[in-house]
Amino acid sequence: MLFSVDQLEKIRSLIYKQTGMLFEEKKNYFLASRLEERMRVSRTDSFNDYYRMLIFDHPSAELKHLIESVTINETYFFRDFPQLQGFAESVLAPYLEKKAAARDFNLRIWSAACSTGEEAYTLSIILQEVLVDRERWQITIDASDIDTKVLEHAERGVYSERSLQDMPDVYRKKYFRQEGQNWVILSSARQLVHFRQLNLIDRMGMRSMRSYDFIFCRNVLIYFDDDSRRRVVSLLYDALLPHGYLFLGHAESLGRITASFELQKLGSFLCHRKPA
Amino acid sequence: MNTDEKTAQLEELFRLLTSLDATDRRMAAEDLGILADKRAVPLLMHSLLDPVIAVREAALIALKQHVFPETCVRMIELLISESVPLRNAALEVLQAMAAEACPMLLAGPLYSLSADVRKFSLDIIRQAANLSDAERKLIVERVRPLVEDSDLNVAAAAIEVLAQHGDEGIIDSLLARLDGPIWLQCHVIQALAHIPGKRAAESLTRIDGETLAPVAKVFLTEAIESRKRAA
Amino acid sequence: MSQKTSLAESMLHILVVDDSQIARSFHIAALAQAGYACSAAESGAEAIELALRKPFDAIVTDLNMPRMDGYELSKRLRALEGYAETPILMITSEREDHDRMRAMNCGVNTYITKPIEPDTLCYQLGLLIGKRARTL
Numbered sequence: 001m002l003f004s005v006d007q008l009e010k011i012r013s014l015i016y017k018q019t020g021m022l023f024e025e026k027k028n029y030f031l032a033s034r035l036e037e038r039m040r041v042s043r044t045d046s047f048n049d050y051y052r053m054l055i056f057d058h059p060s061a062e063l064k065h066l067i068e069s070v071t072i073n074e075t076y077f078f079r080d081f082p083q084l085q086g087f088a089e090s091v092l093a094p095y096l097e098k099k100a101a102a103r104d105f106n107l108r109i110w111s112a113a114c115s116t117g118e119e120a121y122t123l124s125i126i127l128q129e130v131l132v133d134r135e136r137w138q139i140t141i142d143a144s145d146i147d148t149k150v151l152e153h154a155e156r157g158v159y160s161e162r163s164l165q166d167m168p169d170v171y172r173k174k175y176f177r178q179e180g181q182n183w184v185i186l187s188s189a190r191q192l193v194h195f196r197q198l199n200l201i202d203r204m205g206m207r208s209m210r211s212y213d214f215i216f217c218r219n220v221l222i223y224f225d226d227d228s229r230r231r232v233v234s235l236l237y238d239a240l241l242p243h244g245y246l247f248l249g250h251a252e253s254l255g256r257i258t259a260s261f262e263l264q265k266l267g268s269f270l271c272h273r274k275p276a
Numbered sequence: 277m278n279t280d281e282k283t284a285q286l287e288e289l290f291r292l293l294t295s296l297d298a299t300d301r302r303m304a305a306e307d308l309g310i311l312a313d314k315r316a317v318p319l320l321m322h323s324l325l326d327p328v329i330a331v332r333e334a335a336l337i338a339l340k341q342h343v344f345p346e347t348c349v350r351m352i353e354l355l356i357s358e359s360v361p362l363r364n365a366a367l368e369v370l371q372a373m374a375a376e377a378c379p380m381l382l383a384g385p386l387y388s389l390s391a392d393v394r395k396f397s398l399d400i401i402r403q404a405a406n407l408s409d410a411e412r413k414l415i416v417e418r419v420r421p422l423v424e425d426s427d428l429n430v431a432a433a434a435i436e437v438l439a440q441h442g443d444e445g446i447i448d449s450l451l452a453r454l455d456g457p458i459w460l461q462c463h464v465i466q467a468l469a470h471i472p473g474k475r476a477a478e479s480l481t482r483i484d485g486e487t488l489a490p491v492a493k494v495f496l497t498e499a500i501e502s503r504k505r506a507a
Numbered sequence: 508m509s510q511k512t513s514l515a516e517s518m519l520h521i522l523v524v525d526d527s528q529i530a531r532s533f534h535i536a537a538l539a540q541a542g543y544a545c546s547a548a549e550s551g552a553e554a555i556e557l558a559l560r561k562p563f564d565a566i567v568t569d570l571n572m573p574r575m576d577g578y579e580l581s582k583r584l585r586a587l588e589g590y591a592e593t594p595i596l597m598i599t600s601e602r603e604d605h606d607r608m609r610a611m612n613c614g615v616n617t618y619i620t621k622p623i624e625p626d627t628l629c630y631q632l633g634l635l636i637g638k639r640a641r642t643l
Contacts, residue, residue, distance in 0.1 A: 207303070230337070234306065237330055238299050255553030259574060260330035265559045265588070275329075364573045392600075428622045429600055436529065459622030462533050491625045494536040 003032050007047050011035060014054060015067060029093035033132040034069045038062070083218075083250060083269050084119075088126050090266040091245060095213065096131070107139045110212045110239065112200060113220035114143035117154025117193070118163060123216070124189040125175055142209070144198035151195050157185035201228050206235040213241055219249035230257050237261070237274060246272040286313055293319055298328045305331060309338030317347055321354075324365045336365055340372035348377040352385060355396050367396055374404035378411065382418045391427040398422070398433035402440050415441050423449050428456070432463045439467030444475045451479060461492040469499035477503050518544040519636065520561075524554040524568035524580065525598070530621075534567055534598075537625035538632070551575025555583055562589055565636055567628070570599035570610075570618070578613045585614040594635035598623060 008028050035050075042062060044050040054063045099105065107127070111120040120143035127139055145151050164172060164183055176183040198205050200220070215236055221229050236246055237260055246261065248254070250269055254261060261272035289311070292304035305323055308316040316338070323335035339347065347369070354366035370377045378401055385397040401415060415437065422434035435453065438446050450464045468480045480500055485493050521543045523534045535545040546563070548554035552575060554568065566584060570577035577597045584590045597610055597618040610618050616635050619627055 234302070234330065234334065238302060253553070253556055255548070255550065255556040258330070258333055259552040260328075260333060263555060263559055270556065270559055360576060364571075364576075368573050432529075432622065457622055458625060459533065463529060466529055466532075489625065490540050491533060491536040494540075495532070498532075 003035060003047060007051075008032065008035075010051060011054075011066075014063065015070065029097045029132065030089060030130060031070060033130055034066065036132055038066050038069060041065075083247065084122060084126060086267045086269055087214075087247065087271075088130055091214075091271065092126070092130055095245075105137045107137055108212045108214075108241075109139075109141045110209060110215045111141065111143040112198075112215060112217040112236065114145050114154060114195070115147075115150045116159075117143060117150075117157065117195070118159070119143075119216060119218070120154065120193045120195075121157070121175075121185050121189050124192045125171060127192065128175075128188065129171075139192050141193045142212075143193055143195045144209075145195075146197065146199045148197055151197060154195050157190055159183050159185070200224075200232045200235070203231075203235065206232075207238065209235075209239040211241050212239050213244050214247065215240060215244070216247045218247060219252065221248065221252060226257070233257055234260075240274040242274055242276045244274050246274070248272070282311070282313065286311065286315060290316070290319055293323060298326075298331055301326060301328070301331045302334045305334035305338045309334070309341045312341045312343075314342065314344050314346055317342055317344075317350060321350065324362060325359070332361075332365075336368060339365075339369045343373045343376055345376065345380075348373060348380055352377070352380060355385065355393055356390065363396075367399065370400045371403040374400050374402075375406060375411075378404050378407075378415065382414065386418060386422070391425075391430050394422065394425065394427070394430045395433045398430065398437050402433070402437045404441075407441070412441050416443070416446060420446060420449055423453055428460060431456070432460055435460070435463040435467050439463075439470040442467070442471055444471065444473045447471065447475055447479055454483070458489045458492050461488065462495040465492065465495045465499045469502050477507075518542065519564040520544045520546065521632070522546050522548060522554060522557060522563040522566045524548045524551065524566065524572070524577075526550060526569065526572045530569060530598075533625075534623075534628065537623075537628050538567070540625065541629040541633070543632075551577075551580035551583070554580055555587070558584060558587060558590060563593065565594040565596065565632060567596045567598065567632065570597050577615070578609060581610075581613040581615045592639060594632070594639055596628075596632055596635060598628075 008031055011031065039045075039047075039050045042050065042053065044053060054066065096107070099107070109123055109127075111123060114120050120141055123141055127141075128134060131137055143154065145154075158179070159176075160182055164176070167176075172183070175186050175189045177186055178184075198209075200206065200217075201224070217232075217236060221232060224232060233254060237258075240246060254272060260275075262275055264271050264273055286308075289304045289308050292300045293308070295301055295304070301323065305320060308320060320335045320339050320342070323331055324339075326332050326335065339351075351366040351370045354362050355370075357363050357366070381397040381401055385393050386401075388394050388397070398419065401419065404411075404415070407415070419434050419437045419441075423431055423438065425431040425434060431453070435450060438450065447468070450467055453460050453464050465480070465483070468476050480496070480503065483496060485496055488496060521538050523531055523538070523545055524547075525531045525534065526549055531547045531549075535547060538545050546557060548557050551568075551572060554566070557563075558566070566581075568577045568580055572580075575583075577599070581595050581597065584593070584595065594617075595615050597615045598621050599606065599610075599618050600621055607618065617631050619631055
């Protein structure tokens with residue numbers, strides 16, 4: 001469902017009056033997805049019906065629900081991945097909008113050095129939550145690691161309570177099922193993710209990775225020497241689509257390695273974009 | 277791989293180096309670096325001006341792997357290029373094969389009428405590693421007079437070279453430049469921190485800090501500290 | 508070279524950019540004497556990254572650096588949010604007038620030729636920062 005600029009503006013204004021929170025226009029995509037979800041849950045067919053419901057009481061229960069759903073992203077993510085929030089809000093939404101406008105509904109993401117899979121599954125969850133009209137999109141999340149043992153763990157998708165400590169209940173219930181003390185990821189999140197073994201400095205293997213919109217390679221380059229790091233970064237560069245993004249660890253830096261990426265500041269972290 | 281196969285592979289890479297696709301060009305440059313065949317040098321030099329940064333960087337790294345006299349000759353020619361990016365690239369490539377480039381630099385560019393070229397030469401010579409005693413001696417002998425160069429930046433660069441390759445024999449030449457501007461004083465002091473041997477350490481402690489400008493004093497303190505740490 | 512940098516909020520924070528270690532140490536020592544806190548970058552790319560991570564009150568950059576020279580760095584810094592008016596002082600060994608024009612076109616506020624005297628650097632930087640403060 002598509003909402004007009006005016007409609008979204010009305011919603012933004014309501015939220016602002018209620019909470020003092022101003023949703024920037026660049027987050028329209030995100031707001032639209034939350035709106036569509038709330039309309040579905042409240043079984044309203046048209047925007048006007050939904051809007052009337054929102055303003056019926058002061059404040060209405062539905063407005064509370066809507067507000068909760070747009071602010072819950074504050075704690076979407078595992079505490080270890082605070083950047084992913086910035087990714088979802090500031091990068092993913094506008095990026096998807098541009099793609100949708102160009103009628104390109106393909107999205108490819110690579111979690112390089114995925115370890116036991118939390119990052120890859122988190123990305124899968126984020127995408128499902130942020131995407132409006134999910135069915136139109138062809139999403140691939142490739143996740144690789146050099147270590148086959150951690151990959152096995154990732155494929156099993158079974159996680160301890162500790163792994164999920166910052167997961168809001170809503171998502172826990174939606175994407176996991178409990179099995180004794182553990183939590184098992186459900187197929188709705190699992191199905192988008194494909195694991196494979198890959199060594200980051202293996203040129204042949206790396207060159208087979210192509211056309212990614214986003215690559216996550218966080219806190220792993222620090223283990224390489226300068227030359228290897230340079231090599232891996234050039235291979236990641238090649239694997240990206242023009243205007244695709246590379247995400248490194250919060251404190252990681254490419255300044256001494258290459259000037260080939262465009263730096264963007266998003267909130268408090270930097271990300272690297274491949275030029276056109 | 278026999279020579280025919282190698283030539284065929286090279287030709288394919290040369291073709292890709294001029295492809296319209298930037299990824300092809302970048303990968304070709306990278307692969308040429310691995311092959312490190314002299315014949316690739318002129319083409320890689322062209323790629324130093326590729327519109328895409330990633331390709332330029334790959335070409336630069338590839339050239340660094342072509343450690344041959346011919347590469348040095350071509351890069352030295354670029355040092356007087358009008359193009360600043362080419363000059364800088366040449367400098368960087370030569371620094372990566374400094375030992376190879378040294379003899380050529382000592383024979384000519386070091387005495388260039390252009391202060392820039394003299395300075396570039398010194399910056400490259402400074403990077404030379406794994407030198408024999410004879411090579412080192414030659415460097416010190418040829419570079420020492422440039423400590424008195426009329427261009428202060430060249431003089432400073434010469435001091436840095438002597439810090440790297442010199443021994444106790446050049447200490448007096450260095451100390452003589454303490455009468456120069458603060459910029460040179462700091463270079464002299466830092467050089468004395470690096471030159472091996474007791475005499476260099478002693479000459480540091482004999483410098484009267486009170487006669488120095490504040491910035492030079494900071495350098496002196498650090499130099500003395502670093503010698504203590506190294507001891 | 509270890510450099511004391513104070514965390515006091517009132518200190519102005521300068522980014523020094525130069526590919527030469529000794530030049531960085533020299534400029535930082537000079538600026539520290541004048542009471543500035545300093546950070547250093549070895550290259551233009553590193554400088555941009557640092558500038559994005561934290562706001563600097565002024566930039567002192569060498570002109571002749573590999574990969575990205577002082578002109579290019581200045582142009583790119585000016586395009587960053589918050590750096591449109593940040594004082595940029597460039598250190599160059601060139602003296603020609605046409606270079607002065609190019610420096611101005613790239614957003615460089617002042618340039619001084621090396622080898623520099625510490626006092627000159629601090630004086631020129633002080634002028635720039637003072638000028639900026641008066642226009643705020």
